[in-house]
Amino acid sequence: MFDPVLPVAVGRLDARGRLIEAEARLLELNERAGGNVGAPLAVPQIATIARLAQRLGIAISRNVIAADGEEDLDLWVRAQPEEGAVRIEVSGWRPRPAWQPPAAEPGRDGDFLRSAADWMWETDASLRITFLSIEAGARCGFDSSAMLGQPLTRLLSLAQDEQGNLPILTAVAAQARFDGQKAEIRGTGRMVRLEATPRTDAAGRFAGFVGAAHMLDPPAHPPAIEVPLPLPEAPFGGFPDSFSQRLDRALRGPLGRIIANADSISAQSEGPLKPDYAGYAADIANAGRHLLGLVDDLVDLQAIERPDFATVPEAIDLADVARRAAGLLAVRAAQSNVRIDKPALDEQLPVTGEFRRALQVLVNLIGNAVRYSPPGGMVWIRLERDGAMGCVIIADQGKGIATEDQERIFEKFGRVDPDEQGGSGLGLYIARLLARAMGGDLLVDSAPGMGARFVFMLPCRD
Amino acid sequence: MSDNPVDMRDGATIGAKELLARAAAAETRAQAGLRVAIRDFFLSEDGRLDERTRAALAALLRQLVESVEAEIREHGVRLLTGRGENALAATLAASGLSATDRLARAGLLRDPALMTELIARVRQEALGVALPMQAADDPERPSLINRFVQHPDRLLASSAMAVLIAESRRRGGPDAGQFTQAELPAELHHRLVWWVAAALRERSLAAGDSLPLLDSALSEAAQRSLAAYDEGDRLEAAALRFAAAIDARPHELADLLVESLGDQRIVVFIALLAHALGLSYETARELVLDPAADRLWLALRSLDLPREPIAQIGYALCEADPHRDLESFADTLDAAMTVDAAEARAALEPVRLHPDYRAAMLALRRSERLE
Numbered sequence: 001m002f003d004p005v006l007p008v009a010v011g012r013l014d015a016r017g018r019l020i021e022a023e024a025r026l027l028e029l030n031e032r033a034g035g036n037v038g039a040p041l042a043v044p045q046i047a048t049i050a051r052l053a054q055r056l057g058i059a060i061s062r063n064v065i066a067a068d069g070e071e072d073l074d075l076w077v078r079a080q081p082e083e084g085a086v087r088i089e090v091s092g093w094r095p096r097p098a099w100q101p102p103a104a105e106p107g108r109d110g111d112f113l114r115s116a117a118d119w120m121w122e123t124d125a126s127l128r129i130t131f132l133s134i135e136a137g138a139r140c141g142f143d144s145s146a147m148l149g150q151p152l153t154r155l156l157s158l159a160q161d162e163q164g165n166l167p168i169l170t171a172v173a174a175q176a177r178f179d180g181q182k183a184e185i186r187g188t189g190r191m192v193r194l195e196a197t198p199r200t201d202a203a204g205r206f207a208g209f210v211g212a213a214h215m216l217d218p219p220a221h222p223p224a225i226e227v228p229l230p231l232p233e234a235p236f237g238g239f240p241d242s243f244s245q246r247l248d249r250a251l252r253g254p255l256g257r258i259i260a261n262a263d264s265i266s267a268q269s270e271g272p273l274k275p276d277y278a279g280y281a282a283d284i285a286n287a288g289r290h291l292l293g294l295v296d297d298l299v300d301l302q303a304i305e306r307p308d309f310a311t312v313p314e315a316i317d318l319a320d321v322a323r324r325a326a327g328l329l330a331v332r333a334a335q336s337n338v339r340i341d342k343p344a345l346d347e348q349l350p351v352t353g354e355f356r357r358a359l360q361v362l363v364n365l366i367g368n369a370v371r372y373s374p375p376g377g378m379v380w381i382r383l384e385r386d387g388a389m390g391c392v393i394i395a396d397q398g399k400g401i402a403t404e405d406q407e408r409i410f411e412k413f414g415r416v417d418p419d420e421q422g423g424s425g426l427g428l429y430i431a432r433l434l435a436r437a438m439g440g441d442l443l444v445d446s447a448p449g450m451g452a453r454f455v456f457m458l459p460c461r462d
Numbered sequence: 463m464s465d466n467p468v469d470m471r472d473g474a475t476i477g478a479k480e481l482l483a484r485a486a487a488a489e490t491r492a493q494a495g496l497r498v499a500i501r502d503f504f505l506s507e508d509g510r511l512d513e514r515t516r517a518a519l520a521a522l523l524r525q526l527v528e529s530v531e532a533e534i535r536e537h538g539v540r541l542l543t544g545r546g547e548n549a550l551a552a553t554l555a556a557s558g559l560s561a562t563d564r565l566a567r568a569g570l571l572r573d574p575a576l577m578t579e580l581i582a583r584v585r586q587e588a589l590g591v592a593l594p595m596q597a598a599d600d601p602e603r604p605s606l607i608n609r610f611v612q613h614p615d616r617l618l619a620s621s622a623m624a625v626l627i628a629e630s631r632r633r634g635g636p637d638a639g640q641f642t643q644a645e646l647p648a649e650l651h652h653r654l655v656w657w658v659a660a661a662l663r664e665r666s667l668a669a670g671d672s673l674p675l676l677d678s679a680l681s682e683a684a685q686r687s688l689a690a691y692d693e694g695d696r697l698e699a700a701a702l703r704f705a706a707a708i709d710a711r712p713h714e715l716a717d718l719l720v721e722s723l724g725d726q727r728i729v730v731f732i733a734l735l736a737h738a739l740g741l742s743y744e745t746a747r748e749l750v751l752d753p754a755a756d757r758l759w760l761a762l763r764s765l766d767l768p769r770e771p772i773a774q775i776g777y778a779l780c781e782a783d784p785h786r787d788l789e790s791f792a793d794t795l796d797a798a799m800t801v802d803a804a805e806a807r808a809a810l811e812p813v814r815l816h817p818d819y820r821a822a823m824l825a826l827r828r829s830e831r832l833e
Contacts, residue, residue: 056773056777057773058773124604124605125598125605126604128604128608130605130608130725131629134627134630144630145627148626149611149612149626201594201596201724202595202596202781205597207595208597208605
């Protein structure tokens with residue numbers, strides 16, 4: 001979620017809250033806020049923590065957001081009373097977007113993980129298990145109760161990924177969410193896929209994982225249930241498939257209403273309003289649209305991740321699909337002052353794939369390209385044949401994607417910049433799954449500063 | 463949430479007769495609704511449930527009744543099927559009016575002991591998850607309970623393990639709800655089981671002549687459910703046994719209390735406190751959950767805790783609970799530190815009395831005020 005190595009700026013306040021000394025970063029922040037050495041600290045959030053630490057006589061750590069000019073800064077502040085003074089350490093120093101997708105809270109992440117998991121687990125910072133779904137053991141052939149308190153590696157034998165890394169350890173180092181850690185439940189020969197989100201303490205330190213496990217193989221013998229009569233309806237749950245339907249039904253309507261109302265407040269269609277309230281309403285509408293996009297993605301994901309998911313092999317013209325996708329995004333591109341250079345009307349590239357799904361992939365790719373293009377930029381769509389594959393190449397003039405991030409963007413919830421607004425982190429994951437389900441693939445090549453190039457390929461039809 | 467407001471009962475929209483009847487009843491209902499709204503408006507803000515607590519309480523209550531209901535119904539159905547009463551079994555198995563709604567309508571769920579327990583449970587859980595986490599300075603160092611799981615003393619290790627198991631069981635799996643136990647104190651569980659059995663009977667009254675068969679199956683199922691229940695399996699009981707096994711020395715207690723809060727183990731925190739003070743879990747929980755925590759500060763002082771751990775505990779609780787005010791805690795802290803341990807113990811004496819005795823004294827005092 002943030003840099004593993006946080007730049008720390010140290011400062012000292014006297015007993016009356018006046019700044020005695022501070023390192024450059026903190027000093028500058030304080031000066032921009034109108035403060036000075038010898039005067040009370042001018043950043044109120046930090047001053048409050050320092051005062052509390054002094055009054056209570058204990059070290060206090062908190063995550064605060066402080067305004068710095070036009071920007072909001074995300075800071076980790078620790079205040080420690082020392083004879084007649086308070087020592088403060090400020091780290092983090094990350095600019096914060098005006099609005100963040102509401103996924104930062106571990107509790108909510110937990111709900112999210114829970115929605116699809118076979119069982120749940122949690123660890124402390126030393127990766128010892130602090131919680132396990134108790135019935136998971138019986139279902140998967142291990143003794144849950146004997147595993148509690150044990151290192152996670154006692155329950156699971158972790159497998160390296162293609163690059164020879166353990167995703168879970170990389171995630172500990174970066175305090176980041178991970179997905180796709182494969183592991184064997186020791187002694188059972190059964191494989192699971194782990195995903196988890198980190199917990200962070202008030203000082204910004206790693207405090208453990210909240211995670212989910214997905215079984216990768218069906219149980220050898222489905223548990224026999226001896227039931228004389230149809231059992232009473234289960235009060236909770238239901239079939240996994242119905243989850244997406246319920247999610248869809250339960251969220252789409254209310255979200256639609258929230259967005260519509262917030263939009264009309266923001267447009268002040270019912271009469272004039274204080275500008276900041278109109279601004280808040282616009283934020284609400286944007287947040288709602290983000291959530292609606294997430295619902296779409298999740299519903300889609302539920303279908304695509306099923307083992308029996310298949311696409312319809314249709315004879316399609318990739319050039320035509322690309323032109324249509326570009327057409328769909330023309331308005332958004334114009335709003336962002338980005339031009340889309342789409343294939344000429346006479347170009348053709350006959351391939352096999354499902355029209356609807358190919359369009360979905362291209363809309364996602366071109367949409368991303370438009371989003372990351374600088375104003376006045378250009379998005380190129382080119383067609384190519386590469387052996388038995390027909391390729392569409394989408395290139396933009398955005399900031400590009402560093403080599404080490406190029407696989408991450410295809411992971412579930414994978415993002416290069418976790419603070420970035422909008423998007424669910426599912427789009428490219430879904431797009432690649434779709435491309436592969438149609439017998440093709442989705443690749444990226446890009447270098448930072450050079451723009452991103454995505455190649456979407458489908459088998460040629462001769 | 464339906465976009466389609468037409469009520470499609472059994473595929474037919476409501477008939478004219480029903481509409482007329484409903485319109486006639488509307489005035490009475492509107493009046494009744496207004497009375498509830500007025501009463502609601504004038505309720506004192508002190509002690510009112512906030513929306514989150516209210517929603518969590520409703521969910522917990524429903525889950526509690528439904529898990530008891532499922533157990534009794536399932537076993538009752540099995541018994542009846544075994545006795546060849548298939549039709550009766552089907553009647554019992556058929557879903558009808560929810561037992562929660564029925565018991566609530568009858569006013570039974572307003573039982574003060576039950577509601578005290580459930581409200582405390584909900585508040586305890588809300589406080590627990592909101593506590594600021596505190597990672598150890600050494601990332602390799604396991605959290606509090608996990609260290610005890612590794613302890614060479616088998617009693618300590620197994621009681622620590624029991625806490626982890628009880629907590630995992632209480633929190634349930636991805637499809638939580640069906641497996642979690644009711645986890646009420648035995649007396650309350652007992653009451654609830656019979657209430658639910660009676661509600662199930664009422665729902666199946668259509669059985670007519672075969673009622674005696676149904677009665678015997680339901681009461682047998684209820685008794686089985688009671689026999690299988692062990693209140694010693696509850697998380698709170700496991701945590702108390704853990705605290706007793708540690709039996710912390712005064713100088714160890716402060717660190718354990720602070721660390722248990724930093725691990726979000728509120729139940730362990732309360733159990734450690736209860737054991738150290740020689741109080742029941744419920745009484746200690748009452749001290750901890752009370753947002754005006756004066757009795758808690760006295761309790762900590764009566765254990766001769768130094769200023770720093772009391773400040774850390776107070777800070778953590780204030781951060782976790784929006785009803786607590788950090789500034790006023792800081793004011794209280796200095797005052798609390800001037801109270802010595804013996805004084806604090808004397809002031810806490812009333813809390814140590816038998817809970818029923820305390821309740822009786824409070825009831826008398828209340829009645830005096832009403833006269």
